[in-house]
Amino acid sequence: MNRKVMRQRRKKRRRIIFIFVPLLVIVLASVGYGSYITYKLANATSNANEELGRGGKSEKREQAVDPSEDHFSVLLAGVDDSSTRGFSANGDYKGVRTDALILATFNREDKSVKMVSMPRDSKVEIPGRRNTDRIAHAHSYGGMDLTVETVEHLFDVPVDYYVKLNFDAFLEIVDALGGVEINVEKEITEQNSKDEAGAIHLEPGLQELGPEEALAYARTRKLDSDIYRGDRQKQLVEAIIKKSAKMESIPKYGTVIDSVGDNMATNFTFGNILALFKYSKSIDTIENLKLEGFDDTSTGAYYYALDETSVEEVSEKLKSHLELPGYEYNPSKESSTNESEENSSEDTETP
Numbered sequence: 001m002n003r004k005v006m007r008q009r010r011k012k013r014r015r016i017i018f019i020f021v022p023l024l025v026i027v028l029a030s031v032g033y034g035s036y037i038t039y040k041l042a043n044a045t046s047n048a049n050e051e052l053g054r055g056g057k058s059e060k061r062e063q064a065v066d067p068s069e070d071h072f073s074v075l076l077a078g079v080d081d082s083s084t085r086g087f088s089a090n091g092d093y094k095g096v097r098t099d100a101l102i103l104a105t106f107n108r109e110d111k112s113v114k115m116v117s118m119p120r121d122s123k124v125e126i127p128g129r130r131n132t133d134r135i136a137h138a139h140s141y142g143g144m145d146l147t148v149e150t151v152e153h154l155f156d157v158p159v160d161y162y163v164k165l166n167f168d169a170f171l172e173i174v175d176a177l178g179g180v181e182i183n184v185e186k187e188i189t190e191q192n193s194k195d196e197a198g199a200i201h202l203e204p205g206l207q208e209l210g211p212e213e214a215l216a217y218a219r220t221r222k223l224d225s226d227i228y229r230g231d232r233q234k235q236l237v238e239a240i241i242k243k244s245a246k247m248e249s250i251p252k253y254g255t256v257i258d259s260v261g262d263n264m265a266t267n268f269t270f271g272n273i274l275a276l277f278k279y280s281k282s283i284d285t286i287e288n289l290k291l292e293g294f295d296d297t298s299t300g301a302y303y304y305a306l307d308e309t310s311v312e313e314v315s316e317k318l319k320s321h322l323e324l325p326g327y328e329y330n331p332s333k334e335s336s337t338n339e340s341e342e343n344s345s346e347d348t349e350t351p
Contacts (some may be wrong), residue, residue: 040254044261045270049069052267053145062325066113067159067268068275071110071322075151075162076102077140080219097136099167099219103151103159105321111329112285114321116314118151123296123303126150144265155315157322161272164265168193170218171211172259173240176252179208180239182217190216285331289314 038288057064065072078100097120104115120136127149129141138150148159171193174180183206192199198214202209209217218236244256268276292310296303320327 040257042270043270044257044264045266045273048261048264048266049269050267051263052148056267058152058160060152060156061160063124067106067161067204067272071105071107071109072160073103073105073158073318073322075148075159076100076104077139077162077164079164080168081165094323095140097134098139098147099136099245101147103155103157103168104159105318106279107321107329108279109322110285110329111282111286112321112331113283114287114289114316114317116155116289116291118154118291119293119304121302121304122291122293123305124150124154128154133284154311155318157315157318157324161267162265163268166258167215167219168262169260169263170215172235172263173256174209174211176216176255176259177240177243178252179210180214180236180243181187181212182207182209182235182239184209184217188217188220190220192216214338271272289317 030123041170077098079096099120101118101120102115103118104113106113120134120137122135123132124135125137126133126135126138126141135150135154138147142149144162144164148162152159183201184204187204187261188200188202189198190200190202191197193215200213201323201337202213202217214236218232244253290310291314292307293304294304294307323329
């Protein structure tokens with residue numbers, strides 16, 4: 001096996017970790033700390049469980065899917081929502097926008113995952129709204145019900161499950177673990193969770209971050225683009241997982257589970273989550289789909305205008321991967337096409 005293939009596999013494993021961000025820490029806890037933690041996990045999942053207004057089946061499905069048997073999709077949503085408002089799928093959602101949106105599809109037969117991240121400023125049609133708007137605003141208009149409906153409308157695919165995670169969870173988890181180790185690449189001056197400007201200042205270098213510092217590191221948008229911001233969030237999640245796996249963290253698992261449970265809403269059941277975790281360990285292939293677009297300030301406000309052809313291409317890949325009616329998934333043909341595109345790209349590079 002050559003080094004390029006090994007690097008690609010390592011990258012895939014890191015992406016798999018990110019897909020299960022809201023679930024992996026608490027499932028790791030149940031594996032490592034016996035029946036008491038399993039009980040707390042089941043209780044937390046029960047408290048976080050909340051069906052969408054539509055019920056258990058997407059309107060784009062003929063029947064509900066079972067993640068232990070069927071191909072399925074999951075919408076992951078990160079929101080900035082104060083715990084004083086009450087945290088739920090469709091509680092007091094007014095003014096609360098999604099800060100991160102990732103749609104992942106799972107093909108059980110092929111043991112593969114495809115995922116696409118939607119930039120928060122993507123200009124989209126929001127069902128029931130007169131004008132196009134940022135996709136992040138769908139949640140502020142109609143909670144997870146409208147967010148799910150908007151994503152389904154954008155790609156014309158069913159969203160079977162959702163996981164919504166409050167950024168307060170990061171604060172509480174990092175606090176429970178006693179901080180996490182992060183290599184800060186650039187100097188950062190950022191507001192804290194109380195919106196106090198300049199309250200957080202980080203110098204470059206490897207260091208232990210407390211809850212406020214970790215949240216500021218994950219959320220800052222002043223340094224670069226949303227792409228790098230996403231990388232920092234993944235770096236923080238991996239640091240949390242790494243710290244959680246240490247023996248000295250085991251007694252803190254109960255607190256970690258409580259933190260996630262209090263700041264998560266999902267239509268997954270406890271059984272679904274365990275089946276999903278077992279399935280994640282068998283995943284062989286994962287592809288990160290990219291939405292092409294361009295910066296649009298024609299109206300005086302900033303939007304990320306999605307390229308229609310790119311949206312259609314992503315939509316077709318997701319439909320095929322889910323093997324929706326009229327679609328057949330052919331991984332060998334798709335792999336050949338992707339390899340051809342990569343080779344063509346490499347051939348055109350300047351030496």
